[in-house]
Amino acid sequence: MRIYITSVFVDDQQKALDFYTGVLGFTTKHDIPLGEARWLTVVSPEDPEGAELLLEPDGHPAVKPYKTGLLADGIPAASFQVADVRAEYDRLVDRGVTFTQEPIAAGPVTTAVFADTCGNLIQIVTPA
Template sequence: MAKIIVTSILVDDQDRALLFYRDKLGFEVKHDMPMGRHRWLTLTSPGDEDGVELLLEPDEHPAAKSWKSALIADGIPCTMFGVDDVFAEHDRLAGLGVAFTQPPTVMGPVTTAVLEDGCGNLIQIVQRH
């Protein structure tokens, strides 16, 4: 049986992405290795060093920028992260200057909010009830 070990987010600047995903969202660096002009830069959830790695992957493939632009234009997040309390996380992140395109919204068994990562992506945070 296969399992997810690495998933990617296409970013336009790895340094800016690292500052956002580490310093604002709270992920922890797992690997930061030079690979030519870029890096193999992965993060994990706090306290879950052996968990799924989030790869901050440069968006240099010719299709990447148009794909990202299409998602943004339609308001579609490229991924979602779980949080314990969407309202509290919204307030904390907004206090750090993070822009939201959707405030916390209760949707039946979940509460969601959508934010901009500053690297060309929308990210949804989700709390299950």
């Protein structure tokens, strides 16, 4: 068994696509119109056949309280592995990304957390 697709709930799919591809560097895997929404997934260019991230509209009534609670408590909605958290932090700061947690060592990992512009906190992590 392996992860095929996982989701982040976004308040605007186009804004999310622009951020996840244009700023973070993911590539679009699927962009299929479904009425007012789209089946919109991105993947890492390092693993184009790997797990997909679904940029899912946050219109369901249960989603808003969930996202608000996570954000208020500083809990990331997703975690992405990077080769070097400090280098990725510097690259993303240069691209205008807002971090809520600068890189810190936390036991066997180094982590940092940023806002994805779509209502989520995202963690980047490098194993020690």
